[in-house]
Amino acid sequence: MTELQTAARPRRPRPKAVTLTDAAAERVREIMTKAEKDYVGLRVGVKNGGCAGQEYTFAYAEQIEPLDEVVEDKGVTILIEPKAVLFLIGSEIDYETTKLASKFVFRNPNETDACGCGESVTIIPAAALDAD
Numbered sequence: 001m002t003e004l005q006t007a008a009r010p011r012r013p014r015p016k017a018v019t020l021t022d023a024a025a026e027r028v029r030e031i032m033t034k035a036e037k038d039y040v041g042l043r044v045g046v047k048n049g050g051c052a053g054q055e056y057t058f059a060y061a062e063q064i065e066p067l068d069e070v071v072e073d074k075g076v077t078i079l080i081e082p083k084a085v086l087f088l089i090g091s092e093i094d095y096e097t098t099k100l101a102s103k104f105v106f107r108n109p110n111e112t113d114a115c116g117c118g119e120s121v122t123i124i125p126a127a128a129l130d131a132d
Helices: 022-034 080-088 126-131
Strands: 018-020 041-048 054-061 069-073 076-080 091-097 102-107 113-116 122-123
Touching: 018 022, 018 069, 022 041, 022 113, 041 080, 076 080, 080 113, 091 113, 102 122
Parallel strands: 018 091, 041 076
Antiparallel strands: 041 054, 069 076, 091 102, 113 122
């Protein structure tokens, strides 16, 4: 009986869980430069709340947690909380400025609904969408 040997294949690069527009990357760099500490990145997550059920969250990250999804895009580091990864796969983060407001905007293919004010959304995880 001979032992089967498999040649090690190079792994195909994984697509990024989220991407940033140039405007979003520029704004993140600006925020990080003005921060009171030297943070490792910007942490992005999803929490329950709002009239549509869920809200996106942003926070400074002092360290990379073991299960964080680390995304490097356009010179900035985004850390995605482990429980939020499936909700955010395929999302593009943009930064928009209008006459009345400036804010980060998510273009998330997993969103199924949003409230009228745009502050909360309903998201079905990517894995659940694939099951349909």
